[in-house]
Amino acid sequence: MSVSTKSVSAYPMGGSRAERDFLKRYDRREFLAPLTTVDMAIFAIIDQALQVLLVERSNFPAKGFLALPGGFVDETRDATLLATAHRKLVEKTGISSQFLEQVETVGSAVRDPRGWSITVLHFALIDSSAIVPQDSSNASSKTSSNTSFEVIRWMPVNDALLADLAFDHRDLLARALGRLRNKTRYTALPLGLMPDEFTLTELQHVFEIILGVKLEKKSFRRRLLDAGAVEETGTVQHGVHRPAAMYRVANIGNDFVFPRALEST
């Protein structure tokens, strides 16, 4: 009740002399902030299974354990948290992806033995056929906290959920996977896992792998075609029997949120 909206000018333009003095004297190093990292659950379909990229930690803590790739914000290179996540993705896979999003942020006093720590968890979906094998000695895989090599390994998510991962990474993986599964029920998100061209049957199989249930062919095609999420390339894929029309992702970047979820039961 004491501040009128009109009485203040837009922040941060200008800045009073007092504010400038404050900022000149301010030194972040005087304050202890939680250890903050960005962790990635990078998914791809490999050998007809949903797999997640893990790294073997080459440094303490949890040295030798498998972990989700991640690292610290590089203040000189990353303009935003999404940029940090994107950088991590490219470092590990050599490719970029439109299908990169924040899942949630987990922070607690006990999740890392170094002290109160926070991780901003993201997931990324990639087309496994586009992966560029990363040289382990690649300088870009070094981070401010890690100057050694990290061995990359893909593992089926069902195995990874049973493995002893570093820190709370099994829980983080479960959260990322939960988000992916949920969004698969009401969006066209799994398009992010497909190669440039694919058949609708192949796309349906990917949905089925993620959800762990069989889907109705007719409903599935109707949804995606009516929404304009995919478009025919004009070519066909010849197999042993009737050839299948090839499709590509249409209107990439669109979200394709469907009005009802699949398998609501």
Place this chain on the structure above:
Amino acid sequence: MSVSTKSVSAYPMGGSRAERDFLKRYDRREFLAPLTTVDMAIFAIIDQALQVLLVERSNFPAKGFLALPGGFVDETRDATLLATAHRKLVEKTGISSQFLEQVETVGSAVRDPRGWSITVLHFALIDSSAIVPQDSSNASSKTSSNTSFEVIRWMPVNDALLADLAFDHRDLLARALGRLRNKTRYTALPLGLMPDEFTLTELQHVFEIILGVKLEKKSFRRRLLDAGAVEETGTVQHGVHRPAAMYRVANIGNDFVFPRALEST
């Protein structure tokens, strides 16, 4: 390919001597982490409008500007990020709420003049009739970064979205509001804004205030009653005309996700 799942024991149990040595020598103070805060968009229905709690900043930077309440993780008191958010809520309103959730985390080099900063944005829904006016001199409103009083002010969200808020708080408010509006379309989330007892007409009005559209009475009642989200208290509210049955929230803590969204158009 080089690490067998079986070859590692569960983390963090045990911990090798080398790991213990590493942790003994490790000092977080040597690393510069982004400035990390938890910010809150606390919503309530006041005067038939959706309002948000703002504070007038009493310290630099952005001194004098209105801002979403927030602050640093208190490593000695907060076990998790949710605990930090909950503590902030209680400090500002004097009450607790089951309807407190993380929205997203925003981080960039430019959002705070002190340097690379991150905020973990949450929203909370409260029953305005339960608010305990907080003494401005309440010691618990002091944080490690702020030892002065903060003036609390409720403002209709539509006004707040046009006001000059500190930092990027107008954007944060828009994000929290977007989440609230979206979830209002397919969950029973606005129950968090209701008093202990209410009529279905009152509840419908709250939904309408949030969404900014009129809803169909029959559909609205059918949804909530069929889902078991509310239950009759057995009492009625006498007004000028036909009395209305009073309801309370049923199965609090349940999420009540509906199979279809409202006003999908």
Place this chain on the structure above:
DNA sequence: ACAATAGTGTCTGTCAGACATTATATG
């Protein structure tokens, strides 16, 4: 009795599920 609000009956439209049917390749 009338005005105003609470509450119900019931029809329609949309879209996912089920499943039968037709289409088109290859061997």
Place this chain on the structure above:
DNA sequence: CATATAATGTCTGACAGACACTATTGT
């Protein structure tokens, strides 16, 4: 031409929207 897979036709069921209708109170 037999068979496997691709692709379509069409009926059903669940549930939101529309809106007319009935119910119950105070004045």
